[in-house]
Amino acid sequence: MADEADRFTTMYDACRGRVWAYVVSRAGRQIADEVVSETFAIAWRRWAEVPQAPLPWLLGVARNVLRDTVRAEVRRESLTAELRDWNQRAPHGDAADIADDVADRTALLAALATLPEDDREVLILAAWHGLTPAEAARVVGCSAAAMRVRLHRARKRLTRAVDAAAPPARTRAVRNIRVREEV
DSSP, X not given: OHHHHHHHHHHHHHHHHHHHHHHHHHHOHHHHHHHHXXXXXXXXXXXXXXXXXXXXXXXXXXXXXXXXXXXXXXXXHHHHHHHHXXXXXXXXXXXXXXXXXXXXXXXXXXXXXXXXXXXXXXXXXXXXXXXXXHHHHHHHTSOHHHHXXXXXXXXXXXXXXXXXXXXXXXXXXXXXXXXXOOO
């Protein structure tokens, strides 16, 4: 094991600067350290797969890590934009305080972030895209009955998450997530 650690350290010392320069040239310094760290963590986990000349392999791994990082950021930005649009379309009473709306949106965003990806997906399909349970079921590849159950459970988990994040915001934030009834 010590021999493998020494070989890995030698490879790391020889290649780290070039992998870092590659990532900086593609994405900038802000995320380079994170991407390089993940690249070498993957190399350590998959040490048996690393070839004798590791640099091209490491650059390929760094490229994939960078791609996944960018995709995750795009998803976060998209979700934030959708939530912003959804919040702007939600009905507001004349007496509504803007601070309450901000608190509701913040609580909902925090609660959504804690949900599993599958729950977020069914809530987004139903609430933001306005799909019926049958339509949403076709998107995810399950039956309409299964989708209704998934929506019910996702709403319950969202309610619990909003309650845990900010109990006063729960009523209005969760009430605004409605599912269009099938015609």
